[in-house]
Amino acid sequence: MSKMCECVEKKIREEVREIMKPYKQEKDNLIQILNEIQEKYGYIPKAAQMEVSEYLGVPMAEIYGVITFYARFTLEPKGKYNVSVCLGTACFVKGSQAILDRLKERLKLEEGKTSEDGKFSIDTTRCVGACGIAPVFTVNDEVYGHATVKKLDEVLDELEKNEK
Numbered sequence: 001m002s003k004m005c006e007c008v009e010k011k012i013r014e015e016v017r018e019i020m021k022p023y024k025q026e027k028d029n030l031i032q033i034l035n036e037i038q039e040k041y042g043y044i045p046k047a048a049q050m051e052v053s054e055y056l057g058v059p060m061a062e063i064y065g066v067i068t069f070y071a072r073f074t075l076e077p078k079g080k081y082n083v084s085v086c087l088g089t090a091c092f093v094k095g096s097q098a099i100l101d102r103l104k105e106r107l108k109l110e111e112g113k114t115s116e117d118g119k120f121s122i123d124t125t126r127c128v129g130a131c132g133i134a135p136v137f138t139v140n141d142e143v144y145g146h147a148t149v150k151k152l153d154e155v156l157d158e159l160e161k162n163e164k
């Protein structure tokens with residue numbers, strides 16, 4: 001990922017200060033603040049982490065640890081199409097791992113990563129509440145049930161076609 005320009009960094013730090021204003025400078029507020037940042041930017045930029053670290057007095061390494069521990073936090077922006085495969089039990093036993101493997105192979109991306117052109121990213125989830133139609137993958141808010149590798153290929157073909 002290219003280095004962020006200083007003015008963008010400054011803007012993010014100012015915005016994050018605003019977000020944190022209602023919160024007391026207590027470590028207990030870390031998750032809630034990170035939630036708000038993730039919501040606003042779609043990821044947790046480095047500049048935001050620095051601002052949170054200073055405000056709450058929590059070391060950067062600890063903030064990084066929290067971000068990487070929780071699946072809902074990401075360190076880089078998601079793609080225009082965030083393709084997420086459910087690895088919850090119902091989906092897993094019905095073969096969702098093969099769908100994830102195909103997705104990674106096809107997009108040449110690892111889980112949690114975004115393509116350089118910003119079009120696609122890969123995620124995994126633990127149950128999206130659609131176990132009745134397992135296995136499931138999603139593209140942004142759209143849920144695809146009874147998924148197969150073939151179906152994934154068709155959906156990706158379609159998305160790629162739209163992008164041409």
Ligand code: FES
Pocket residue numbers: 086087088089090091092126127128129130131134136
């Ligand atoms: S386990 Fe995948 S939707 Fe519930």
